Amino acid sequence: MKQFLPIILIVVIIGGAMFVFQDPSDEEFDPFWSREEAMQGxxxxxxxxxxxxxxxxxxxxxxxxxxxxxxxxAVEFFYSHYSPMGSLFYQDVTLEDFNGEIIYQEECNFCETEHEEGEDEEYFPRPSGGDFQISWKENGQVHQDYHHLVVPEYVFEDLKEGEH
Known part of the structure; x- marks a missing residue:
């Protein structure tokens, strides 16, 4: 039994270290609001x-x-938001340790919009969205895709009011 005690202690220390030093990218993706967009082909x-x-x-x-x-x-993308204007840009030309997933977010100082006087926001909510373009280099060839994204304005209103 005395021979197994050091082995058990080593296993517990290694297990504890693995638990404490977990890769944070293993965390579940669970944002306030999300929408998968179909980019066919x-x-x-x-x-x-x-x-x-x-x-x-x-x-x-x-x-x-x-x-x-x-x-x-290599990969880069642009997102041009309109109504009101704003944009996101991401570029990675080295892609070291790329695991097949890119998650990019930044503060959105253009997301919250005010309705003009006389506009009935209950019946005519303004959609918020923009155009997305991605370019990537694969096996020496450059490829591009384009897509239009829509983020409903109520998402930002719900977030401001604290509704989850």
């Missing part, structure tokens, strides 16, 4: 999401690459 699956931020909402994009991760050499 694309090498990417796209999810647009809104998250609670410190001072204002955060808007982000989650991209899942459907090809072989080793073939991907």
């Amino acid at each position: 694309s090498a990417w699956e796209l999810t647009v999401f809104v998250e609670e931020g410190n001072e204002s909402p955060e808007i982000g994009l989650k991209l899942d690459y459907q090809g072989d991760n080793e073939d991907l050499e």
Whole structure:
């Protein structure tokens, strides 16, 4: 029994270290609001999401690459938001340790809009959205996809009111 005690102690220490030093990317993706967008024929699956931020909402994009991760050499995307104007930009030309997923979000200082006087926001909510463009280099060839995204305005209102 005395011979097994050190082995058990070592196993407990290693197990505890593995638990404490878990990779944070293993956390579940659970934003305040999200919508998967169908990009038919694309090498990417796209999810647009809104998250609670410190001072204002955060808007982000989650991209899942459907090809072989080793073939991907570089990626960049642009999201141009309108009504009101704003944009997101992401670029990674080295893709070291790429696991097939990109999650990018930043503070959205353009997300909250005010209705003009006389506008009936209950019957005519303004959709909020924009155009998305992704470019990536795979096996020496550059590819591009375009998509239009819509984020309903009620998402930002619900987030401001604290409704989950």
